[in-house]
Amino acid sequence: MRIGFSVPQFGPFADPDRTAAMCTALEALGCHSLWVADRLLAPLTPPDGYPGGTMPARYGTHLDPLLALSLAATATERVRLGSSTLNALWQPPLVLARALTTLDLISHGRLDVGIGLGWMREEYEAAGVPWRGRGARLEETLDVLDAVWRFDTVVHTGPLWKIPESTVLPKPLQDPRPPVLLGGFTPPALERVGRRADGWLAASMPLPYVHGLWAVAVEAAERAGRDPGELRRVFRVNPDITATEADPAETHHRGTVRQICDHLKAMCSAVTDEVLVDLQLTTDSPDEYLNLAAAFLAELNEPSPRRLRPV
Known part of the structure; x- marks a missing residue:
């Protein structure tokens, strides 16, 4: 399993100097990749259909994704750099x-x-x-x-x-080109992943949903004469961290660090699978972000099974 984090670019992290310094620090922690996201605006009248409810207000303050990725590129030497x-x-x-x-x-x-x-x-x-x-x-x-x-x-x-x-x-x-990964959570989107992409930009979700959607991509890849085993999967989570254990039905996005990491491990069934932990909605300062990133890295790198106690 590969472990990635978001490039700091939203809300209190939308500062180029801060972004570059934090990317350097995240690489030093030992992660595999850093990823930017993309927003143009945050309507004052809440838009329809935001995944998970209300759109976070801090999405209204953002750095351009490709320029933020350029900052990350010059501030690091090893990590993969992507857009999700x-x-x-x-x-x-x-x-x-x-x-x-x-x-x-x-x-x-x-x-x-x-x-x-x-x-x-x-x-x-x-x-x-x-x-x-x-x-x-x-x-x-x-x-x-x-x-x-x-x-x-x-x-x-x-x-x-x-x-x-x-x-x-x-x-x-x-x-012949940079790897291309496609997002989406509908059968047509997964069919396109299997037919012509190098992988799927997914999200942390209950396992039955993952298996059902991924089956569409696998079938499409096989129809196109492609090896589905070559397709990558990147599971993104915007974690809602709790001090005590949450309902097991919610641990794909909410719970202790250990609960969320256990779910991410369960989702990753191939060595090429990757998790993307976005901490920009969870933390408000660089120190808080980096400390929590270190906690996720430690937990995700720890083999299972192990003791069960809240973090």
């Missing part, structure tokens, strides 16, 4: 490909490209991008990224974008 998730449809894919290529070069080949569709209609409206047809737009975005990254002569003709025969250099350092 980047809302890729808010800019033309050729522009996105250029930015991601530059990030792969800045990081010396440590980039994982995590892409999602987002969920907030208001952000699409503010970015001037149609809400309808998101799935087809994502499919063509992936086509353009592949064309730019894989081929010496780049050409694309699709319903949304046209690129004449062109030279687009440099190429990413990773060959």
Whole structure:
């Protein structure tokens, strides 16, 4: 199991100097990866459909994800660097490909490209991008990224974008391209993961839901002639830490550090599985963040089974 943390970029952590220093400290703790997230705005009128209830107010204060990832790249030497998730449809894919290529070069080949569709209609409206047809737009975005990254002569003709025969250099350092992971929690999203992605940006959830969704990706990969065993899974958790043990039915997101870590371990059935612990909604200062990150690392690295007591 691989262990990652969020790049500090929201609320009280939305300060470039603080972000860089904390990324250096997180790498020194021994984590495997650091991940940015993506928000454009936080509507004053609560948006519909926020996962888990009310949208946190601190999402209204944020650093740009790709620039924050550049800070992380220059502040670290070893960790993988990814996006979970980047809302890729808010800019033309050729522009996105250029930015991601530059990030792969800045990081010396440590980039994982995590892409999602987002969920907030208001952000699409503010970015001037149609809400309808998101799935087809994502499919063509992936086509353009592949064309730019894989081929010496780049050409694309699709319903949304046209690129004449062109030279687009440099190429990413990773060959044939940086790994692409896709988010989503619907059967069409998991079918797309299995058919054309390198992995799934998932979330900590009850095990039956994980198994049901993952089965869709596995079946799609097999239909496409791909090895589902090569697909990665990254399980994100925004933990609600409690002083005493919580209801076992809630430990996919709420409980003691030990309870949450036990659930994350149960989800990770392959050596390539990874957890992403986002502590930006749980802590308010760098010291608090780093101390809790160290506690998660210690607990997740401890073999099971073991003594049971609250943390």
